[in-house]
Amino acid sequence: MNDEDYAVFQEMFVTDGWQQLKEDLENMALVYNDVQTTNSLESLYERRGKLEIIAMLLNLEETTELNRNLEGSNLEWWQMIIVDFCCEQDHVFESFVPRETQELDCPQCGAVAKRIVSSPRFILDGCSGDFPTAADQWVKRREEKIALERKVAE
Numbered sequence: 001m002n003d004e005d006y007a008v009f010q011e012m013f014v015t016d017g018w019q020q021l022k023e024d025l026e027n028m029a030l031v032y033n034d035v036q037t038t039n040s041l042e043s044l045y046e047r048r049g050k051l052e053i054i055a056m057l058l059n060l061e062e063t064t065e066l067n068r069n070l071e072g073s074n075l076e077w078w079q080m081i082i083v084d085f086c087c088e089q090d091h092v093f094e095s096f097v098p099r100e101t102q103e104l105d106c107p108q109c110g111a112v113a114k115r116i117v118s119s120p121r122f123i124l125d126g127c128s129g130d131f132p133t134a135a136d137q138w139v140k141r142r143e144e145k146i147a148l149e150r151k152v153a154e
């Protein structure tokens with residue numbers, strides 16, 4: 001992108017429409033993030049996909065700005081994303097990483113930290129409220145339930 005392209009983005013970011021869109025997206029994210037209302041694995045994955053898109057849009061201002069600083073490097077802005085990571089000890093940190101990055105070493109304790117879906121302006125209630133972990137728990141509970149039913153059937 002050249003300076004003119006960036007100017008187009010900057011103009012968009014200050015419009016009421018963009019601010020309204022961000023508000024709507026944040027509200028949508030809160031609804032999708034509520035796994036309590038999820039009743040199937042399919043809808044869970046669908047929500048995860050939607051949340052990733054929402055997070056990308058909410059991060060657009062930062063990624064656009066950071067991309068200006070990346071000019072000349074091999075990485076393109078759309079390959080990078082600002083995401084939060086959370087380790088087993090609940091250390092949360094933010095990092096600007098290639099889109100597909102799912103894990104990083106925690107800078108505080110060195111343990112493996114997993115990616116959580118959120119953005120700087122879009123605060124979910126800490127580690128316990130993060131989507132992937134909640135999703136994993138849901139899957140685990142479901143597997144346990146299936147295993148239990150199998151046991152009972154034997």
Ligand SMILES: [Zn+2]
Nearest residue numbers: 087091106109
């Ligand atoms: Zn840690």
